[in-house]
Amino acid sequence: MKPKHVIYIALYALICVAFSLVCSRCFAYESWLERCEPYRNQIENALIDGGLSTDYYYLMVAESRCTPKAKSSAGAVGFWQLMPRTSRKYGCSDPNNLTCATRAAVAYIRRLESEFHLFREVIYAYNMGGHNYAKSRKPTAEAVDLFYKVSKLKLLHNRM
16 A cells, blocks of 8 residues: 555544544434344344454444445445345345345455455455455545444444
């Protein structure tokens, strides 16, 4: 990673942290956590069974806010915001189904962890697509934003 790129990421992180301290988004984050609470045990158990950290639960919260029919502008769908091709690759034909999508997401995250190792890089790769992140090793602004949302959700949940 080039030093200039590291500086941009650090500045972006500082801006996000400073902005989130004075903005009402933390209330939105709290509502996301409340909406996702009924699903937490099921997802955390699947993550544990898959040999993953339960911290990836916050990835799902940040990606979809537990809206089963969520759809991104890029075409990712469901609780885990899986691209249809990725969902099928990991054995899920219905990414709007929590159980099916969680099973696929766990398998996908395990593969990403084996390639990228660091939690932050796994989040970047999940957001950008593993092949895209492997090629560039430079996270997009959206990937960095997702990492900070995941981090903020985790901190907020631990304080609640």
